[in-house]
Amino acid sequence: MTEKMIGFALLVFGLVIILASALNIYFILSGQTHPVKLFDFPAVSLDLSSSLGLPSTGVKNAPMELASSALLNDTTNLFAHLFLVGFFVNVGAKIATLGIELLRPVVVKLKEKTA
Numbered sequence: 001m002t003e004k005m006i007g008f009a010l011l012v013f014g015l016v017i018i019l020a021s022a023l024n025i026y027f028i029l030s031g032q033t034h035p036v037k038l039f040d041f042p043a044v045s046l047d048l049s050s051s052l053g054l055p056s057t058g059v060k061n062a063p064m065e066l067a068s069s070a071l072l073n074d075t076t077n078l079f080a081h082l083f084l085v086g087f088f089v090n091v092g093a094k095i096a097t098l099g100i101e102l103l104r105p106v107v108v109k110l111k112e113k114t115a
Contacts, residue, residue: 007102014096021088028081035081043069 027033045063 003102007099010099010102011096012099014092014094014099017092017095018089021085021092025082025085028078035077036084037073037077038080039073039076041069041072041076043067044072 024033028035043065044067045065047063
């Protein structure tokens with residue numbers, strides 16, 4: 001009987017982890033909260049006058065920004081957060097699977113009955 005109680009507890013605990021992760025992703029993608037800030041990259045910029053081999057005129061041109069730091073940081077932080085939440089979903093699924101294994105009865109079928 002204790003196997004069934006532990007099985008139900010593990011199943012519920014695994015499902016709670018999966019549902020909490022799904023709610024977290026929903027709140028992130030709907031814009032109600034922000035992902036974990038793991039990265040802080042500077043903007044990617046390129047100085048066109050030196051790249052194209054143009055002669056220097058003495059005027060300092062501002063480098064052209066190819067990707068802003070906000071775009072880089074938001075994208076990488078979102079993907080890192082999705083990766084981490086995917087890890088938690090996987091852990092919840094493994095725990096729930098352990099609970100299901102404890103809940104299922106063990107049935108052994110023999111081909112022949114021997115005396």
